[in-house]
């Protein structure tokens with residue numbers, strides 16, 4: 001098994017028993033040299049609860065996707081040659097508005113959640129749409145398929161920056177609808193006992209009036225909820241904050257109580273040193289979306305610097321600003337983009353495979369305050385079993401195997417995925433599912 005130990009180091013354990021309790025939490029990790037290894041293994045065989053990770057396959061923690069726009073799934077990979085503002089107005093807002101149609105929402109969300117689980121994503125932080133009922137459809141599908149989910153009802157009410165057909169009619173109406181969504185999510189949580197959390201979701205500063213930003217800051221405090229938005233993603237977005245508030249984008253969000261230790265801000269490609277300090281002081285996390293940033297980010301996000309300044313960082317696919325639902329592909333891009341930043345700035349900005357793995361596992365989990373992302377006692381058994389397709393032709397050193405898995409794992413290599421010990425994706429067929 002492989003689990004991240006620190007930002008710079010992944011631990012490799014060739015042989016161990018991972019004991020998962022009835023509630024889906026890792027109870028013990030027993031190494032082959034421990035005195036009760038054989039007896040615990042035999043007991044599991046007797047109870048038919050032993051699951052074996054065969055040679056050439058590896059057990060990894062499930063990943064957290066810290067930034068996904070669920071209703072954008074049908075356009076993943078489309079129109080990415082357009083600038084952000086045009087892409088939003090011409091393609092994205094019309095698509096999101098279609099989710100009033102709940103049959104359409106159901107079809108799209110089922111496809112998305114199956115795809116995320118098949119790619120090893122066990123926790124997702126989702127932007128929904130404006131439509132409360134469609135967001136609840138997403139929540140129910142997550143509950144049904146076993147996806148741990150944080151879901152936000154999007155707020156946007158600035159008439160100058162949003163179209164008539166896709167906008168809250170006023171700040172008060174949007175806030176009321178959001179409070180309704182929060183209550184319905186709490187009810188759903190109770191009915192299904194699924195791991196569902198509502199999230200306060202101002203789309204981004206340009207889409208919202210100051211009344212909405214203020215009201216959402218207050219709702220987050222009232223219900224002690226996570227917050228998600230976009231921050232300093234593009235030169236255009238930064239310019240909007242400067243022109244309308246005479247402040248940096250991060251400062252605007254902070255002035256409305258939206259940078260908290262439960263907030264996750266997407267992109268941050270243009271965060272400067274003082275913004276990073278603000279994030280660090282507020283314990284606000286950054287969702288690094290390296291594929292999307294190539295298209296809309298205007299710059300490579302300074303991830304190594306953010307980590308060194310003690311900003312919490314995880315990875316996001318940003319479906320559909322990013323075209324791929326795979327966190328593996330985003331780890332690869334995070335490493336590649338960091339090299340470009342190094343070449344451009346001559347700073348020590350380069351990320352390693354171990355760094356990227358840390359962001360995908362521990363980084364995402366810490367941002368959301370969930371005990372996932374590590375194969376350790378006390379953590380949720382959110383796990384994936386992946387196969388190394390290069391084992392016949394490449395080296396058998398643990399570091400080499402690890403790097404190969406980061407670079408070459410496709411959906412086909414992800415054999416099984418578990419959330420809290422429950423099998424949620426099985427690529428081995430019924431029989432071998434055991």
Ligand SMILES: Nc1nc2[nH]cnc2c(=O)[nH]1
Pocket residue numbers: 069084088092203204230233292296318321
């Ligand atoms: N990438 C991205 N940036 C945004 N900024 C505001 N909305 C969006 C969105 O849907 N995607």
